Amino acid sequence: MxxxxxxxxxxxxxxxxxxxxxxxxxxxxxxxxxLRALQDEGLELVTNHGNFRVRIHATAEADEIxxxxxxxxxxxxxxxxxxxxxxxxxxxxETVVLSLQNGIDNVDKLSAHFGxxxxxxxxxxxxxxxxxxxxxxxxxxxxxxxxxxxxGERTARAEAVxxxxxxxxxxxxxxxxxxxxxxxxxxxxxxxxxVSTLSxxxxxxxxxxxxxRDLLENVMREVETLARKRGIALEDDVVRQSMELAQxxxxxxxxxxxxxxxxxRPMEIEALNGMVVRLGKEAGIQTPLNQVIYACLKLENKKxxxxxxxxxxxx
Numbered sequence: 001m002x003x004x005x006x007x008x009x010x011x012x013x014x015x016x017x018x019x020x021x022x023x024x025x026x027x028x029x030x031x032x033x034x035l036r037a038l039q040d041e042g043l044e045l046v047t048n049h050g051n052f053r054v055r056i057h058a059t060a061e062a063d064e065i066x067x068x069x070x071x072x073x074x075x076x077x078x079x080x081x082x083x084x085x086x087x088x089x090x091x092x093x094e095t096v097v098l099s100l101q102n103g104i105d106n107v108d109k110l111s112a113h114f115g116x117x118x119x120x121x122x123x124x125x126x127x128x129x130x131x132x133x134x135x136x137x138x139x140x141x142x143x144x145x146x147x148x149x150x151x152g153e154r155t156a157r158a159e160a161v162x163x164x165x166x167x168x169x170x171x172x173x174x175x176x177x178x179x180x181x182x183x184x185x186x187x188x189x190x191x192x193x194x195v196s197t198l199s200x201x202x203x204x205x206x207x208x209x210x211x212x213r214d215l216l217e218n219v220m221r222e223v224e225t226l227a228r229k230r231g232i233a234l235e236d237d238v239v240r241q242s243m244e245l246a247q248x249x250x251x252x253x254x255x256x257x258x259x260x261x262x263x264x265r266p267m268e269i270e271a272l273n274g275m276v277v278r279l280g281k282e283a284g285i286q287t288p289l290n291q292v293i294y295a296c297l298k299l300e301n302k303k304x305x306x307x308x309x310x311x312x313x314x315x
Contacts, residue, residue: 201258
């Protein structure tokens with residue numbers, strides 16, 4: 001199976017690195033200093049469970065890779081449309097496009113580009129990031145993937161993808177309830193990313209303070225209410241499970257949206273808490289906690305995207 005990775009960051013670099021180490025025919029799209037380091041030195045994974053470096057094929061040009069059987073889509077949600085256009089030379093009739101991104105609307109964006117029949121939904125449970133060009137740092141438990149067909153079927157092609165993951169030593173699960181899985185993860189990251197970024201705090205600090213811990217739980221409950229209104233059959237105790245998952249993370253865990261804010265990079269606020277606010281308005285559901293997070297972080301995001309804007313404001 002020929003595999004392409006769109007976005008060689010914390011998710012694409014980690015799981016792609018494990019696939020490369022297992023001998024998979026895998027090719028990576030990256031850019032900038034990260035790309036140059038990958039081409040010159042290979043991909044290095046630094047984890048709690050051992051470090052390794054593997055030589056890989058990395059490029060900025062999708063047509064250099066050509067058609068693939070499986071395309072792992074791992075870019076930030078706000079880059080999905082642009083990345084999909086760039087990825088077109090890798091996608092043919094039999095290609096499976098598997099989204100491993102944050103948010104609940106990426107499968108729709110990818111379906112609009114490539115056709116819904118080519119797209120699978122998925123999510124990654126992992127604590128990882130680009131530590132330096134060419135180096136992916138992973139902390140906590142080994143990364144885990146859950147994915148599935150959008151129509152809920154357990155198909156031969158999905159089984160083939162699962163087999164590739166398992167042979168690479170990846171903890172992977174094929175589900176027939178991918179929409180529920182995506183919404184459960186969405187609930188989790190809207191709470192964790194939203195509260196951690198707004199408070200500029202690691203997850204451990206958020207959980208250690210009763211006020212922010214309660215805020216985290218109640219942000220999740222707003223998302224749960226929205227999901228049930230939209231007919232998503234979440235587990236009855238989904239918020240309790242999500243809080244337990246948060247408690248299991250390394251106390252020094254810093255979510256990607258907080259790292260983006262600290263490094264003045266565009267944040268995924270529109271795809272997370274902003275999405276909750278928009279869908280809540282459509283459904284007639286109040287989401288005041290997500291609204292506060294969204295309003296504050298949208299302002300921060302605007303200052304990052306357009307730094308000249310704030311400096312031009314006058315009395």
